[in-house]
Amino acid sequence: MLKLPLESSIAIEGVCSEEEILVESYRVLSLPKFERKVDYTTDLRSIDPVELAKNSHWYLRNPLWTKILKVQERIINSAREFLYKESFTELLPLVVSPVTDPGLRGARKVKAYIYGVEHEVSSSIIMYKQATAAVFGKVFFVARNVREEPPENILSGRHLVEFTQIDLEVAHASLNNVIDLGERIVYYICEKIKSDEELLSGVNDDLECFKPPYPRVTYDDALSIVNKLGFNIKWGVELTSEAETALAKHFNSPVWITEFPSISRGFYYLQNPRDSRYNVDFNLVMPGVCGEVIDGGLREYSYEKLVDRIKLHNEPPEKYEWFLDLARHGGIPPSAGLGLGVERLTMYITGVRHIALAAAFPKLPGLTKTP
Ligand code: AMP
Numbered sequence: 237m238l239k240l241p242l243e244s245s246i247a248i249e250g251v252c253s254e255e256e257i258l259v260e261s262y263r264v265l266s267l268p269k270f271e272r273k274v275d276y277t278t279d280l281r282s283i284d285p286v287e288l289a290k291n292s293h294w295y296l297r298n299p300l301w302t303k304i305l306k307v308q309e310r311i312i313n314s315a316r317e318f319l320y321k322e323s324f325t326e327l328l329p330l331v332v333s334p335v336t337d338p339g340l341r342g343a344r345k346v347k348a349y350i351y352g353v354e355h356e357v358s359s360s361i362i363m364y365k366q367a368t369a370a371v372f373g374k375v376f377f378v379a380r381n382v383r384e385e386p387p388e389n390i391l392s393g394r395h396l397v398e399f400t401q402i403d404l405e406v407a408h409a410s411l412n413n414v415i416d417l418g419e420r421i422v423y424y425i426c427e428k429i430k431s432d433e434e435l436l437s438g439v440n441d442d443l444e445c446f447k448p449p450y451p452r453v454t455y456d457d458a459l460s461i462v463n464k465l466g467f468n469i470k471w472g473v474e475l476t477s478e479a480e481t482a483l484a485k486h487f488n489s490p491v492w493i494t495e496f497p498s499i500s501r502g503f504y505y506l507q508n509p510r511d512s513r514y515n516v517d518f519n520l521v522m523p524g525v526c527g528e529v530i531d532g533g534l535r536e537y538s539y540e541k542l543v544d545r546i547k548l549h550n551e552p553p554e555k556y557e558w559f560l561d562l563a564r565h566g567g568i569p570p571s572a573g574l575g576l577g578v579e580r581l582t583m584y585i586t587g588v589r590h591i592a593l594a595a596a597f598p599k600l601p602g603l604t605k606t607p
């Protein structure tokens with residue numbers, strides 16, 4: 237048997253039928269010419285994520301990384317398959333806009349200049365989802381987002397500076413509609429991948445696909461559960477990565493956290509009409525180290541309330557001109573939607589413990605000039 241290294245090329249002559257080629261002769265045209273700058277054949281899971289990110293252009297040759305990225309491709313394909321069956325329309329995401337997601341909780345937005353005018357690189361396409369749900373009813377984007385995460389988030393193992401969301405929105409949907417959609421899409425993707433043994437072999441033999449429905453706890457109840465488990469999280473603050481992991485372990489299942497305090501979130505979530513301290517929103521936390529994979533909720537659509545809340549967040553309403561123009565004239569319908577983090581779900585499905593392995597060219601918090 238002829239064994240050649242990856243990236244060699246050969247010319248073969250023979251007879252070709254539909255199923256096979258009967259080789260009569262072959263010639264090696266070239267062997268890979270590069271020097272092996274890093275040893276990319278070692279066990280990727282034991283490599284420091286910073287080293288991995290700096291040399292991702294070499295480590296990509298590692299067969300485990302190739303397999304993980306094949307799984308990721310299937311995650312995206314399966315999500316599309318699911319959403320097309322549910323009559324969603326896919327639109328292409330924007331990369332740069334006059335203004336992007338205002339509710340980033342600690343991360344910073346990145347500026348871009350078009351003809352010298354300041355713009356923002358997409359950190360989420362929330363407002364475009366609301367605007368297009370008006371026209372298409374059910375809409376989704378496979379969207380890349382850029383956020384300057386605080387450098388210390390490199391330690392969480394689940395934050396990238398550039399990541400991907402399957403971002404969907406449904407006009408006139410209820411909270412239950414989108415929670416149901418969220419757990420069905422995760423289950424559909426898991427089952428699709430689990431049923432392809434070849435795809436997962438050597439990557440994750442222990443993938444567990446949890447059948448919906450998943451338990452739901454309010455933010456307040458989640459806080460008292462994790463604080464009883466030894467955490468000390470104050471009301472109004474997001475659960476830490478470790479607290480999320482502990483919560484999913486407590487339920488031994490994916491778990492929905494609902495009704496977050498509205499002070500800690502973006503202005504576009506709908507506040508609970510009975511208690512405006514809380515939003516009508518949710519997160520889905522998966523078991524293991526990947527934590528929150530879905531974030532979503534009902535959206536605010538009243539012009540007056542949007543302006544009030546933008547001001548409350550110390551933002552100038554003029555920045556949101558096009559969006560408020562729609563809202564003022566009734567062009568933003570009531571809607572609900574969610575964003576599913578593709579790299580986070582890749583972590584769960586492939587069982588990798590650091591998000592650096594869940595992206596082809598990972599950009600890690602605090603690290604610059606990586607490929
Ligand atoms: P957010 O609206 O900020 O909660 O983001 C929506 C989803 O994107 C989250 O539920 C995560 O799955 C994912 N996500 C958010 N921030 C990051 C990040 N820095 N790196 C990777 N995935 C992220």
Ligand code: MG
Pocket residue numbers: 519528530531
């Ligand atoms: Mg979130």
